[in-house]
Amino acid sequence: MMGLIVSEVYDALIEAGASPDRAKAAAGAVPPAESMATKEDMAKLEANMGRLEADMAKLQVDMAKLQANMARLQANMARLQANMARLEANMATKEDVARLEGHIAKLDMAHREDFARLDARIAKVETNMATKEDFSRLEKQIAVLRFAVFSFGPAILALLAKLTFFP
Secondary structure, three states: OOOHHHHHHHHHHHHOOOOHHHHHHHHHHOOOHHHOOOHHHHHHHHHHHHHHHHHHHHHHHHHHHHHHHHHHHHHHHHHHHHHHHHHHHHOOOHHHHHHHHHHHHHHHHHHHHHHHHHHHHHHHHHHHOOOHHHHHHHHHHHHHHHHHHHHHHHHHHHHHHHHHHOO
């Protein structure tokens, strides 16, 4: 079925002397007016195209920013990987920790033995140390000896001289 405008084209072609088949074919080739774009439609389409181009430009800017961010992220990832490699290289293994703990245990045992020997020596020194009472007794004995030497000294010396020179 032909639309109104198509039938007008058909009628015009018949009046112009075209055969009915040719007029029908030509009228069928012309699109109806409802499907044709007007100047107003074209202006709207051009405005939409302008907005689309502006949006595309914004998208391109955003894409460039996104690419720059991605490059920074990749650089950060590379630095993180390098840091992780350094950490892994410096990290102690369970075997290292076990070996260190064994060494610490040996040192601890050696120190304990040293402290035990030191405690024993201190105890020995303490038992051999003179007390204030010992010094007091010694001072009394020295005082008695002084008294004896000063009191009986000349007589003892004379006796020793006689025994030594006149046997």
